[in-house]
Amino acid sequence: DAGITQSPRHKVTETGTPVTLRCHQTENHRYMYWYRQDPGHGLRLIHYSYGVKDTDKGEVSDGYSVSRSKTEDFLLTLESATSSQTSVYFCAIRLTGDSTDTQYFGPGTRLTVL
Amino acid sequence: DQQVKQNSPSLSVQEGRISILNCDYTNSMFDYFLWYKKYPAEGPTFLISISSIKDKNEDGRFTVFLNKSAKHLSLHIVPSQPGDSAVYFCAASLTGTASKLTFGTGTRLQVTL
Numbered sequence: 001d002a003g004i005t006q007s008p009r010h011k012v013t014e015t016g017t018p019v020t021l022r023c024h025q026t027e028n029h030r031y032m033y034w035y036r037q038d039p040g041h042g043l044r045l046i047h048y049s050y051g052v053k054d055t056d057k058g059e060v061s062d063g064y065s066v067s068r069s070k071t072e073d074f075l076l077t078l079e080s081a082t083s084s085q086t087s088v089y090f091c092a093i094r095l096t097g098d099s100t101d102t103q104y105f106g107p108g109t110r111l112t113v114l
Numbered sequence: 115d116q117q118v119k120q121n122s123p124s125l126s127v128q129e130g131r132i133s134i135l136n137c138d139y140t141n142s143m144f145d146y147f148l149w150y151k152k153y154p155a156e157g158p159t160f161l162i163s164i165s166s167i168k169d170k171n172e173d174g175r176f177t178v179f180l181n182k183s184a185k186h187l188s189l190h191i192v193p194s195q196p197g198d199s200a201v202y203f204c205a206a207s208l209t210g211t212a213s214k215l216t217f218g219t220g221t222r223l224q225v226t227l
Contacts, residue, residue, distance in 0.1 A: 031213060042120075042203055042219040043158070050213070059216075090157050094212055101212045102148060105157030 006106040019078040023091030031094035032074040036087040081113045118206050120218040133191040137204035144206040149189045152201045194225045
């Protein structure tokens with residue numbers, strides 16, 4: 001268990017409201033990621049971070065911003081939520097070792113925008 | 115533009131038989147590939163990976179084959195078990211590492227009794 005949690009796990013909000021999702025890790029991993037999962041699209045990268053205050057865009061970054069002020073926390077913000085942002089959001093960290101290099105995923109946050 | 119494609123949305127296999135999940139990619143610069151399994155209401159979990167310098171990697175019941183000339187990889191599960199029923203995603207990287215991954219759309223595997 002790489003010690004990654006996401007909060008909230010479920011959220012229902014209204015169009016136009018701001019929403020922040022939190023990803024927290026306990027093992028000082030450098031890389032952190034935010035993905036969304038939608039039917040027919042698989043997992044798509046929204047933003048990622050390669051260190052404190054170092055972030056970059058993924059393939060579906062429009063409408064999203066991120067912040068990483070501490071190693072352990074990576075926040076995803078929807079400034080003004082839209083119905084098209086209804087999705088399941090997964091946070092991930094990169095795990096590296098002698099014989100492994102992979103991404104480890106959190107349990108997900110189901111977001112519904114009405 | 116989908117650079118990593120899983121053209122079969124679903125697959126049904128009998129318990130004990132071989133499951134073969136396929137993945138095609140369009141960018142010949144991809145050099146590291148991974149397979150993940152996902153159960154409902156959980157995050158994806160890593161299964162197996164392969165570097166482009168290899169054409170096969172095995173881990174227990176799971177084997178991944180890479181055909182670089184065809185830009186194709188496959189995951190073989192032998193023998194298939196009911197607990198293997200899940201959605202399987204392939205992923206690819208341009209960096210030789212897992213620092214940035216592009217995922218396919220997934221294949222739902224159902225293993226029947």
